[in-house]
Amino acid sequence: MQMPGTNDAGNRAPDPGDIERSVVRWLRDELNDPEITGSDNFLDVGGHSLTFSKLNQFLGDSFGAVLDMRTTYEEPLGVAVTKTQPVESTTSITR
Template sequence: MSQLTSEEVSDPVAVERSVVEWAAEVLEEPATAADNFLDLGGHSLLAIELNQRVSDAYGVELDLQVLFEKSLGATAASVMEDLNSRTKNG
């Protein structure tokens, strides 16, 4: 996994692309932002692996409820919200 630039961390499109790509890698299935993690065969152990990638790259944790109940795009939006919140708070 490559290091992300500060522009990529603050770019919602780049965050979404990263989350979708990492989900596809851990699931070993093609994925899009409209796909649901569980519908693609995801489960808790794969969610932990995906969460680790997000944490390593962005320093935030996935909201697993969003990951399991909504699309990968919504999951990426949740990551962006956490990044924006972290930036504002410190």
């Protein structure tokens, strides 16, 4: 039985506020713009597909979550963060 506030693995679900602060901090560093806030739009601050991919890699590694591209491109960052999804477990491909 899953406890409230936990994910399927029984770990505490990440706090959206923590994710938003991390996204803003990461984007400020990546785009060299200390003025970025959660009310900004990803594309308007200079984000693009490569930035999005790198940001999702960071979020997956840090929080086990990823952003939806459409929401991130169309909505303010704070809204996009509320719609993060858990990283799907993938199987490695052997050669």
